[in-house]
Amino acid sequence: MNKILLIIQREYFTRVKKKSFLIMTILGPLLMGGVFVAIALMDKVDTEQKKILVVDETLVFKDRFADSERVDFLSTELPLRMARHAAADSGYFGVLYIPATANVSALEKAVVLYSESQPGMEVVDRIESTIEKEINEQKYIEAGIDPEKLAAIRTNVQVGTRDMEDQQTSTPLASGLGFAGGFLIYMFIFIYGAMVMRGVLEEKTNRIIEVIISSVKPFQLMMGKIIGVALVGLTQFMLWVVLTTLIFTVVGTSMGGDVADKEMVQSVVQSGQMPLNAEVQQIQPQDALSKVTGMMATVNFPLMIGMFIFYFLGGYLLYSALFAAVGAAVDAETDVQQFMLPITIPLIISYVAAINVLNNPQGNIAFWFSIIPFTSPIVMMVRIPFGVPWYEVALSMVLLVGGFIFTTWLAGKIYRIGILMYGKKPSYKELWKWIRFHQ
DSSP: OHHHHHHHHHHHHHHHTSHHHHHHHHHHHHHHHHHHHHHHHHHHHOOOOEEEEEEESSSSSTTTSOOOSSEEEEEEOSOHHHHHHHHHHHTOSEEEEEOOOSSGGGGGGTOEEEESSOOOHHHHHHHHHHHHHHHHHHHHHHTTOOHHHHHHHOOOOOOOEEOTTSOEEOHHHHHHHHHHHHHHHHHHHHHHHHHHHHHHHHHHHTTHHHHHTTTSOHHHHHHHHHHHHHHHHHHHHHHHHHHHHHHHHHHHHHHOHHHHHHHHHHHHHHTTSSOOSGGGGGOOHHHHHHHHHHHHHTSOHHHHHHHHHHHHHHHHHHHHHHHHHHHHHOSSGGGSHHHHHHHHHHHHHHHHHHHHHHHOTTSHHHHHHTTSTTTHHHHHHHHGGGOOOHHHHHHHHHHHHHHHHHHHHHHHHHHHHHTTOOSOOOOHHHHHHHHHOOO
């Protein structure tokens, strides 16, 4: 046990004292914040306007196309052929052609946008929504329905969600927290699992491993590496949480209360908890703040943090043992790929399944993928904010611990033999012989 502790200390302090660790610990939150800032800046910087000539032979859509920051619609009475030449000569993006038809319903598939390059989704969506609106109004008139009365009787239902104890809940908030937690576990398993594999491979290729195992058993060395790197990951994650909190606190304070209040109102509206209409203009910032505070208060953060730490450690320990076995089995990083695929496929499947789980967190896919050890770290983390029966969580935890023990035993057999094998590229058949080998 003392030897394992010594290896853990060596792995931990060797990595924590590296400049790369300190740099990434500081840059991590800044880079994540920079991504969101870059997205906002790109939206503001991308102000190129596309000019589109509108040839409307029906005369129904005159002045119906509203200009936006990126698209200008210019009506013309030129025939289609002349309009296309004029657009090309003037540098316009394209020509929207609305042909004359026997009835308005025929326009649904008759409208054409001619352009030099493939139009983006924003341009197509704006054109389709405008034409659909006008066609619907024409159909209402033909059917003897007053569009104004129809608009007046339309309803906008906002369903509030509460638990059985009458406490407010928020599906968008639960989805965001769950998916963020699952994504972090997915990312950390890849990063730190690969770190274990590279560490083993480096020591093997440098022949340092021959000196080390003269005083410790291969299994002790493997466990020390796995646990040491896990502590490095937890340390970096905790520092990221602290630094991110400080950065958002400082930025929020420097931006001032008015900007924060406006963003708060917008976030509440987008979450679907308030009506998106003119009444939003009358919402007091204090009301929006209390609304969001109330939603955040429904989240059991101690449970979320506890579950994150458990499933991060459980998933990491399960996969890092396999990563260590891969590092011990090969002689060069170029040989890693053939053994990495079977390990990474369950991780990728669980990430894809997490999207389905957000839509149906109590379904069969959600249940089975949160129970199977190879997918439960990510999928269960996505389900936790929605509320999971305690017996399902307990079963998932027990199986994850069992899966970790099994993969560690399996990887230990490969690690014990592969760590001293040089000059031979192992195959899956060879690995199976190592697993069956009895010492």
